Amino acid sequence: MASLNPFKACTFSETKLQLTLDxxxxxxxxxxxxxxxxxxxxxxxxxxxxxxxxLPAMYESSIT
Structure with missing residues (x-):
């Protein structure tokens, strides 16, 4: 699980969208x-x- 890894940063949270047109x-x-x-x-x-x-969450490696 990425949230338990201190070297990963969440760069985009999981998101659910409802799209409409007209x-x-x-x-x-x-x-x-x-x-x-x-x-x-x-x-x-x-x-x-x-x-x-x-859209799933996105994580990147981080030293800080």
Whole structure:
């Protein structure tokens, strides 16, 4: 578990999104997440048929 490792820092918390377009679920919408802390990290996720996207937490190694 990363929270027990003192050499890992959480750079992005787990997030759940509900996406809509014109009041309807945005099924198939692509989310591009860019996080820049020590190094740039990019990942993508796609909304399900209900417009829901779940982004996992991101961790990076840290000396401090």
């Amino acid at each position: 009041g309807e679920p945005a099924a198939g919408a692509v989310i591009i997440r860019t996080v820049k802390w020590r190094e740039k990290a990019v990942d993508t996720a796609m909304a399900d048929k209900g417009g829901t996207v779940q």
